[in-house]
Amino acid sequence: MSDTVATPSTATFDQFGLSADILKAIAEQGYTTPTPIQAQAIPVVLAGRDVMGAAQTGTGKTASFSLPIIQRLLPLASTSASPARHPVRALILTPTRELADQVAANVQAYAKHTALRSAVVFGGVDMNPQSAELRRGVEILIATPGRLLDHVQQKTANLGQVQILVLDEADRMLDMGFLPDLQRILNLLPKDRQTLLFSATFSGEIKKLAATYLRNPQTIEVARSNSTAANVTQIVYEVAEGDKTGAVVQLIRERNLKQVIVFCNSKIGASRLARQLERDGVVATAIHGDRSQSERMQALDAFKRGEIEALVATDVAARGLDIAELPAVINFDLPFNAEDYVHRIGRTGRAGASGDALSLFSANERKQLQDIEKLIKRPLDVERLVVDSPVRHHHDERGSARRGRDERDERGSRRRSGGGFERSSGGHAHRQAPIDDFFLKPYEPSPSALSAASARRDETENVPQKPASKQPLAALLGGFGMPRKTTSS
DNA sequence: AAAAAAC
Numbered sequence: 001m002s003d004t005v006a007t008p009s010t011a012t013f014d015q016f017g018l019s020a021d022i023l024k025a026i027a028e029q030g031y032t033t034p035t036p037i038q039a040q041a042i043p044v045v046l047a048g049r050d051v052m053g054a055a056q057t058g059t060g061k062t063a064s065f066s067l068p069i070i071q072r073l074l075p076l077a078s079t080s081a082s083p084a085r086h087p088v089r090a091l092i093l094t095p096t097r098e099l100a101d102q103v104a105a106n107v108q109a110y111a112k113h114t115a116l117r118s119a120v121v122f123g124g125v126d127m128n129p130q131s132a133e134l135r136r137g138v139e140i141l142i143a144t145p146g147r148l149l150d151h152v153q154q155k156t157a158n159l160g161q162v163q164i165l166v167l168d169e170a171d172r173m174l175d176m177g178f179l180p181d182l183q184r185i186l187n188l189l190p191k192d193r194q195t196l197l198f199s200a201t202f203s204g205e206i207k208k209l210a211a212t213y214l215r216n217p218q219t220i221e222v223a224r225s226n227s228t229a230a231n232v233t234q235i236v237y238e239v240a241e242g243d244k245t246g247a248v249v250q251l252i253r254e255r256n257l258k259q260v261i262v263f264c265n266s267k268i269g270a271s272r273l274a275r276q277l278e279r280d281g282v283v284a285t286a287i288h289g290d291r292s293q294s295e296r297m298q299a300l301d302a303f304k305r306g307e308i309e310a311l312v313a314t315d316v317a318a319r320g321l322d323i324a325e326l327p328a329v330i331n332f333d334l335p336f337n338a339e340d341y342v343h344r345i346g347r348t349g350r351a352g353a354s355g356d357a358l359s360l361f362s363a364n365e366r367k368q369l370q371d372i373e374k375l376i377k378r379p380l381d382v383e384r385l386v387v388d389s390p391v392r393h394h395h396d397e398r399g400s401a402r403r404g405r406d407e408r409d410e411r412g413s414r415r416r417s418g419g420g421f422e423r424s425s426g427g428h429a430h431r432q433a434p435i436d437d438f439f440l441k442p443y444e445p446s447p448s449a450l451s452a453a454s455a456r457r458d459e460t461e462n463v464p465q466k467p468a469s470k471q472p473l474a475a476l477l478g479g480f481g482m483p484r485k486t487t488s489s
Numbered sequence: 490a491a492a493a494a495a496c
Contacts, residue, residue, distance in 0.1 A: 096493065123495050146495040153495095176493045265491060289493055315492050336491060 016042045018071050021113035026067070029109060035060035037222040042068045050217035051196040052210050056346050059222055062106045062322075065092075065166050065196050070111050072164065073139055077115040086117055086137025087161040093185070095172040095319075097122040097144055097293060098300060102322055103168065104142040116140060121157070123147040124293030131156040145173070145181035152188060159188040170199040171206055172319055175337075179209075186213055200319070201339065232349035234357045236369065237385035241362040244332055245276045246387040251358055252282055252310065257328050259303070262312045263344045265333040273332060274312040284310040287317055318343040325349065331359035334368035338375040360385075 011033045013026050034042065037055045044051055045068035055061045069090045078085040092107070094100045104120030111118055118140035121130045127150065134141075134156045141148075141157070151157035165186075167173065173182060195214050199206050210217060239247045248262055262277075264270040267288040277284035285308050287299045296316075303311040304323060311317070312332075318340050326348045335341050341359075349355025361369055361382065373379050 127496095144494065148495095150495050172493085178494075181494085267492075318492090340492090 013067075016046065016068075016071075018042075018067060019074055019114075021074075022067060022070055022110060024113050025110045026063075031063070035064070035222075037061055037220065038064040038067070040220045040222070041065065044218045044220065045069065045194075045196065046071060048072070048194055050194060050214040051198075052202070052214060052217040052219045053196065053198040054200065054202060054219075054221040055198060056200060056222075056343075061168075061198060062103050063110065065168075065198070066103070066107045066110050069140065069164055069166070070107070070114060070116060073116055074114060076139065079115045083135060083137035086139055088138060088141045088157065088159060089161060090140045090164040090166070091148075091159060091162045091185075091189070092140070092142045092166040092168060093145055093148070093173070093182070094142065094168045095144070095176055095178065096316055097124060098296065098316070098321060099169065099319070100142050100144050101297070107140055107142060111140065118142065121147050121151055122293075123150075124296075127151070127154070145178050145185060149181060149184060152185075159185070160190065162189045162193060164194045165189060165196070167195070167197045167199075167209075169319055170197050170209065171201050171203060174203075174205050174209070182209075200343065231354045232345055232357050233354070234345065234359070234380055236359045236361045236380045236382045238382055239360050239362060239385045239387060241364065243385075243387040244360050244362065245273060245280075247360055247385055248273070248310075248330055248332060249277065249280050249282060250385070250387055251328075251330060255328065255356070258309065259306065259326055260310050260328050260330055261317060261323075261326060261344075261347050262310050262330045262332050263318065263335070264312060264314060265335060267314055269333070270312045270314050274310070277310050277312065282310050283308050284312055286312045288314040289316055315340050315344070317347075319346075321347070323347065325353045326355060328356040328358055331357070334359060334361060334365045334372065336368060338368070338371040341372045342376065 013023055013031070013034055016034075018026075037053065037059045041051060041053060041064040045065060051065075053061070053064070055064070073089055076089060080086075092100075092103055094103055100120050100122045104118060107118045117136070117138040119130070119133045119138040120142040121134070122144040123146055127147075130147075130151065131154065134151060143151075148157060152159065167182070173179075195217075197206070197210055197214060197217070237247060237251075251257070252260060262273065262284075264273055267290045270286045270288045271290075274284045274286035285299045285302065287296050291299070299308070299311065300317075300321070302308045315335065318335075329345055329348045331341070331344060335344065345355075345357035348357060359380075369380070369382075
């Protein structure tokens with residue numbers, strides 16, 4: 001088997017041999033042209049090979065594995081209502097709950113004209129609806145590791161028939177200490193299966209994981225990891241620590257940012273900043289791990305609907321979240337982990353649009369800045385930002401905090417010409433990024449209601465024996481039966 | 490140092 005992938009030159013989804021039901025769903029999503037990772041990964045996944053994929057979020061990664069998985073499982077799709085006809089055949093693991101929900105929404109959309117069922121399980125919410133769905137049977141299960149193991153223990157999830165495993169954001173899962181959970185899950189799966197591992201970076205740990213659990217994987221790399229998109233303008237503003245809140249307000253006002261994600265390093269800091277922004281007239285809400293799952297979902301939902309100007313987030317939102325491209329992100333703190341910087345600013349300037357990554361930098365963050373510059377292999381422009389409306393942290397609702405809104409004078413922060421800051425005489429300067437083009441796709445939380453109607457119809461079961469498709473069942477089931485090392489060392 | 494994730 002060759003290790004090179006020919007990137008197809010034609011630019012439509014027709015070239016992959018996907019079924020009409022899948023193509024229809026793709027068209028309904030408004031997608032016409034495969035992204036680079038889709039063009040590379042779809043044929044490889046369809047061919048049944050293991051994949052080691054490096055791709056940033058926003059590159060179309062989810063579709064690159066979901067579409068071929070659905071295609072491969074189609075011969076096994078059943079309209080029977082019997083749960084036994086709907087064992088879990090594809091398992092997709094993600095590090096965060098929000099990401100799981102989002103992947104599930106995508107899978108649901110792509111599979112909606114097929115008889116395949118999908119479900120998502122993650123923690124922080126009632127187990128019972130999840131259990132009920134699992135008992136009905138689903139072919140494609142999206143999950144965070146902890147809750148999945150919970151379901152396994154409760155015997156509501158059986159992973160004995162999984163043929164395809166996806167580890168999404170694998171590096172993140174390792175960072176978060178999921179390795180023991182992953183190993184436990186992997187030990188529950190048939191050894192003979194297809195495994196797809198996606199990771200932003202190929203660290204030594206990731207390579208070890210791949211060496212242990214993948215079989216002759218095809219490496220697919222689209223954007224060089226640790227690279228930052230060329231269409232993202234990165235600016236670092238030096239500002240006194242105590243002026244950071246005022247700086248955020250000022251940046252939002254001066255740049256006329258309709259929507260922005262503001263990243264903080266701590267959960268408490270995020271909550272506090274959200275409150276202070278609200279006090280200063282910015283519609284803001286916080287999203288972090290100490291908020292309840294329903295609060296997290298509501299916050300994200302409201303932000304996606306455009307009801308919130310500033311989503312103040314910890315790194316729970318740094319990776320994976322598929323929010324339509326934002327005009328800007330702000331780093332309230334520089335992240336301790338330089339890689340998180342790359343992920344955070346990946347929330348802007350996506351899909352070809354331009355974006356600004358604005359980072360606040362105070363004297364005690366020199367180390368973080370150095371690490372970031374080392375990682376992205378270039379120095380960052382540092383400008384001084386004079387904050388003229390410092391936000392009081394106590395009970396000062398009047399006075400200086402309010403002055404910023406009325407006067408909006410912007411000494412200090414000046415950029416190169418063409419930037420978003422300058423004011424033309426007596427009116428609004430035009431921003432470089434056309435704000436009119438910016439809209440948010442409505443967020444759809446995982447629809448749990450599958451096409452139950454069609455599941456009812458046909459009780460006379462057609463057990464798939466010889467699928468007429470290009471993917472023979474034998475290939476789907478694996479084929480080689482190579483013994484797999486279980487982890488040692 | 491901090492974040493995330495099962496109860």
